[in-house]
Amino acid sequence: MSSSQPEAKVDVLIIGAGASAAAFAWSIADTRMNVLCLEQGDWTRPSEYPSTTMNWESDNASNSNPNYRRNAADYPINCDGSPIAVANYNGVGGGTVLFAGHFPRFHPSDFRVRSLDGLADDWPVDYHLLSPF
Ligand SMILES: Cc1cc2nc3c(=O)[nH]c(=O)nc-3n(C[C@H](O)[C@H](O)[C@H](O)COP(=O)(O)OP(=O)(O)OC[C@H]3O[C@@H](n4cnc5c(N)ncnc54)[C@H](O)[C@@H]3O)c2cc1C
Structure with missing residues (x-):
């Protein structure tokens, strides 16, 4: 400029x-x-x-x-x-x-892959918080 x-x-x-x-x-x-x-x-x-x-x-x-x-x-x-x-x-x-x-639909477990599967990270929000949107 x-x-x-x-x-x-x-x-x-x-x-x-x-x-x-x-x-x-x-x-x-x-x-x-x-x-x-x-x-x-x-x-x-x-x-x-x-x-x-x-x-x-x-x-x-x-x-x-x-x-x-x-x-x-x-x-x-x-x-x-x-x-x-x-x-x-x-x-x-x-x-x-x-x-x-x-457009795959998420499952509640997709937000907790660290806790459930020992992979990546858990999301800071859960499925139920996002589902209205
Ligand atoms: C072939 C293909 C098919 C897909 N099909 C699906 C599908 O069917 N369903 C689905 O849900 N998802 C699909 N995806 C995944 C989806 O496109 C991505 O998850 C999404 O685009 C990721 O968004 P993003 O904003 O995180 O990153 P991106 O969309 O990758 O955007 C990042 C942008 O930042 C730019 N950038 C990077 N570094 C810099 C820098 N230093 N300066 C300036 N610009 C920079 C890049 O050029 C890029 O444009 C597909 C992806 C691909 C490649």
Whole structure:
């Protein structure tokens, strides 16, 4: 920004424009706060989503693993210690650009995987608190 332009005041800075960033930005859109969302990747028009091409399944642009896809905004991710390969998209919309449209319903036990299964962490909220939403 040049010194002749007024500096905009930012109240909330959101890094990344994926699913959770968009939901959070939307949730505070009615406040009077100035919200700035910075995304390292580019915009993708829905008509140009990787999955709309004929060869999307074999086309590397649709590959959900950035280590193979290597788009300009991708960065290498070390999955050596992980039992699953990384799947993401780096651009406005984040992973939702490659989203499969599958909406599994949570179970109360999904919020307590540390206590019940010794995996990951328990959520700080439980199923019953979220179910009205
Ligand atoms: C192929 C595929 C299919 C899927 N299908 C489903 C489905 O059917 N059902 C379902 O529930 N979920 C599905 N998911 C998962 C879902 O898309 C993700 O859980 C969700 O997008 C995660 O949201 P997020 O905001 O945590 O992260 P992301 O959506 O990954 O967003 C993170 C964003 O931050 C950006 N970013 C990262 N670092 C920086 C930085 N330093 N500076 C600026 N920007 C940065 C990234 O570029 C990215 O855009 C799918 C995911 C993939 C990859």
